[in-house]
Amino acid sequence: MSMDPEVRQFRRVLRDELQAIQSRWVWLVALGIILIVLGVLAISAPMIASLATAVTIGVILLLAGIADLVGAFWTRNWTGFLLMLMIGVLHVVVGLLLIRQPGEGILALTLLLASLLMVSGLFRILASLAYRFPNWGWVLLGGVINLLLGFLIWQEWPVSGFWVIGLFVGIEMIYNGCIWVLLGLALKRLTVEPPTVVAVV
Numbered sequence: 001m002s003m004d005p006e007v008r009q010f011r012r013v014l015r016d017e018l019q020a021i022q023s024r025w026v027w028l029v030a031l032g033i034i035l036i037v038l039g040v041l042a043i044s045a046p047m048i049a050s051l052a053t054a055v056t057i058g059v060i061l062l063l064a065g066i067a068d069l070v071g072a073f074w075t076r077n078w079t080g081f082l083l084m085l086m087i088g089v090l091h092v093v094v095g096l097l098l099i100r101q102p103g104e105g106i107l108a109l110t111l112l113l114a115s116l117l118m119v120s121g122l123f124r125i126l127a128s129l130a131y132r133f134p135n136w137g138w139v140l141l142g143g144v145i146n147l148l149l150g151f152l153i154w155q156e157w158p159v160s161g162f163w164v165i166g167l168f169v170g171i172e173m174i175y176n177g178c179i180w181v182l183l184g185l186a187l188k189r190l191t192v193e194p195p196t197v198v199a200v201v
Contacts, residue, residue, distance in 0.1 A: 028184030035177030042170030049166030054105035058098025065091030110153065110161035113168075117150025 042049035068088030072081055098105040124143025128136040153160045 025184040025187040028180050028187065032177040032180030032182075032184060035173045035180065037177075039170045039173030039175075039177060042166050042173060046163035046166030046170065049169050050106045050162060050164070051102045053165050053169050054098050054102035054109060057109070058095045058102070058105065060095070061091045061098065062095030065089065065093075065095055106165050107158050107161040110164050111157055113164065114150045114153040114157065114160075117146045117153065119150075121145070121147030121150060 065088045068084055068091055072084040072088055075081065075084075121143045124139050125147065128140040128143060133139075153164055
């Protein structure tokens with residue numbers, strides 16, 4: 001049975017990509033280990049990690065605001081100029097506030113996080129109970145956990161603001177680090193099939 005040319009092309013590209021990544025599996029493992037170490041440090045010093053996160057978000061917002069302003073003035077003849085200009089100014093102002101006052105910034109971010117957890121948890125609970133879709137119990141459980149977690153963070157605010165963000169960032173870095181380590185080790189053990197040679201008679 002002849003193989004479709006597009007399928008052969010896809011398999012050839014996939015084989016080449018796997019070979020290119022496989023030769024660098026050590027770097028993936030090293031990246032994962034670095035992320036795990038940084039995650040452990042973030043969890044052990046959550047206040048420093050929280051402040052660093054607030055400053056990082058501030059820098060990103062500041063750069064995004066500058067890009068918005070430049071883009072707005074480049075396209076100032078279109079009808080959305082004023083809206084894009086206002087968005088750029090808002091990004092710049094919020095970014096500068098987070099950079100200049102990271103302590104107040106992490107308090108605001110923590111309150112926002114608690115609100116998002118409670119709202120998303122409540123939405124998942126109501127949706128799972130109303131529709132009873134397959135495996136709705138797991139969604140219900142996740143909603144309850146989100147709701148309780150958000151409520152606990154809100155109850156402990158503003159004290160929780162000095163450790164929650166750093167703790168979440170640390171857990172996320174450890175999780176991503178484990179993923180990279182597992183991916184690198186899997187690539188090391190992976191056997192890439194050589195290209196199939198078809199003899200022409």
